[in-house]
Amino acid sequence: MFQAITYLLLKWESVLAVITEDSIQKTGKSPVSKKKKSSWITSLRFRWFSQISFFIITIYIGWSFYLFVRYCESGGVTAFVARPPGIEAFLPIGAFMGLKYFLGTGAVDPLHPAGFIIFASILVTSFLFQRGFCSWICPVGTMSEWAWRFGDWIKSKFNSRVSYWLEKFPVKLTCGLSMITTPIVALMLLNMITFASFKSPGMKYIFPFMIAAIVIPFVLPRKIWPARVEDAIARAWKYTLLAFFTVNIVIKMSAAQIGMIFERAPYMKVADIKMMHFFLNLSLLAIIILFLLFFFSIFNKNYWCRYFCPYGALIGILGWASATRIVRNKKTCIDCSKCTIACPVYIEVEKKNIVYDVECLGCYDCVDSCPVNGALDMKVLWFGKKVHYAVYAGLVVGLFVVFMNTARFTGYWYNNVSVQEYTELVRDLDNPRFKHQQGKFEIEE
Ligand code: SF4
Numbered sequence: 001m002f003q004a005i006t007y008l009l010l011k012w013e014s015v016l017a018v019i020t021e022d023s024i025q026k027t028g029k030s031p032v033s034k035k036k037k038s039s040w041i042t043s044l045r046f047r048w049f050s051q052i053s054f055f056i057i058t059i060y061i062g063w064s065f066y067l068f069v070r071y072c073e074s075g076g077v078t079a080f081v082a083r084p085p086g087i088e089a090f091l092p093i094g095a096f097m098g099l100k101y102f103l104g105t106g107a108v109d110p111l112h113p114a115g116f117i118i119f120a121s122i123l124v125t126s127f128l129f130q131r132g133f134c135s136w137i138c139p140v141g142t143m144s145e146w147a148w149r150f151g152d153w154i155k156s157k158f159n160s161r162v163s164y165w166l167e168k169f170p171v172k173l174t175c176g177l178s179m180i181t182t183p184i185v186a187l188m189l190l191n192m193i194t195f196a197s198f199k200s201p202g203m204k205y206i207f208p209f210m211i212a213a214i215v216i217p218f219v220l221p222r223k224i225w226p227a228r229v230e231d232a233i234a235r236a237w238k239y240t241l242l243a244f245f246t247v248n249i250v251i252k253m254s255a256a257q258i259g260m261i262f263e264r265a266p267y268m269k270v271a272d273i274k275m276m277h278f279f280l281n282l283s284l285l286a287i288i289i290l291f292l293l294f295f296f297s298i299f300n301k302n303y304w305c306r307y308f309c310p311y312g313a314l315i316g317i318l319g320w321a322s323a324t325r326i327v328r329n330k331k332t333c334i335d336c337s338k339c340t341i342a343c344p345v346y347i348e349v350e351k352k353n354i355v356y357d358v359e360c361l362g363c364y365d366c367v368d369s370c371p372v373n374g375a376l377d378m379k380v381l382w383f384g385k386k387v388h389y390a391v392y393a394g395l396v397v398g399l400f401v402v403f404m405n406t407a408r409f410t411g412y413w414y415n416n417v418s419v420q421e422y423t424e425l426v427r428d429l430d431n432p433r434f435k436h437q438q439g440k441f442e443i444e445e
Pocket residue numbers: 326342343344345346347349355359360361362363364365366367
């Protein structure tokens with residue numbers, strides 16, 4: 001019995017080999033050498049190890065910060081836990097302000113230095129290694145990936161029509177909403193309208209256009225409304241958010257103004273604690289939005305990262321300059337489409353010679369899935385040098401860690417607010433001086 005099974009398997013392997021050789025001869029391609037997958041360590045498993053490690057670190061930081069705030073709120077009754085500076089990574093607006101402050105003065109934000117250092121390290125890493133941060137480090141990217149892998153399993157239980165709609169509904173809705181928000185934000189950034197404009201009686205005339213914008217992606221046939229157009233319009237969300245931050249912080253605010261805010265705005269001192277309270281006491285609206293983001297992330301790959309994350313938008317643009325790229329060798333490629341199917345950001349890798357795409361995450365999933373030796377690799381352009389995934393990971397993660405530790409040892413990691421001061425601030429948190437109105441802070445004399 002065992003011999004019969006072995007014989008059949010060997011026979012099947014030789015049939016496959018003949019088919020592959022045939023297809024190569026018919027297409028006039030170079031002979032291929034199939035990859036030997038002997039090791040259980042693949043780029044995917046290696047990446048998961050990195051992602052899970054950073055995810056655990058993030059949970060640890062969040063928990064430590066919670067215990068620190070509890071210590072301050074209790075007036076020192078609960079056990080003391082030091083404030084983890086890494087929590088500042090969750091203050092994206094503060095990071096943008098820190099960047100402008102640094103560009104204008106050459107100094108590091110004294111309130112959230114770790115936030116600025118993390119932000120700067122992400123920018124430098126992206127410039128060199130495209131969006132490797134998103135797929136190897138970012139905990140939000142990790143959760144997105146877990147969500148869509150689970151979603152892939154759910155979709156496999158339904159017929160193709162149902163899975164199509166589960167996947168496309170989020171994009172169509174996001175696209176429709178983007179057709180409303182993008183022009184509104186653009187007009188606001190050009191100072192042509194303000195929040196007050198929404199109260200004008202003329203607003204009622206644009207409601208039919210808003211409804212049409214939402215309906216269009218659902219009703220127009222693909223021939224006149226291609227998927228790539230829909231996707232591009234939906235992705236305008238993240239560029240709109242990025243433009244909003246860039247114009248309002250980097251362009252409109254001077255470094256001196258930001259310095260004054262760091263020094264004298266009480267809100268900025270407790271921005272991290274306010275953020276924690278926001279997540280611990282979510283409003284109904286926030287719960288609905290977070291639920292929808294999570295739900296859509298299950299059925300549409302990397303939904304948050306692809307359509308909304310302004311960091312992702314920025315580092316995607318910076319990553320355009322990176323010399324490390326996925327490169328396809330069309331002579332040895334057998335056009336099997338496995339790379340395209342594996343790509344979590346829907347890039348048609350099989351049709352590219354070099355993947356120049358702001359969405360490429362440097363995740364190596366395409367390389368891992370390619371069955372042919374040398375047909376698809378991450379390479380350093382100009383030198384043509386192949387970059388092994390372990391080297392790539394080492395560079396992305398290593399650079400990130402080197403930045404943190406350099407900041408730690410040179411005194412740019414811990415802020416200048418004492419535990420005593422935090423304890424006093426926390427007890428007065430309901431005071432209006434710790435609130436902000438549409439981004440405007442109270443400045444103390
Ligand atoms: S092209 Fe390859 S490396 Fe880039 S995101 Fe797609 S699968 Fe990942």
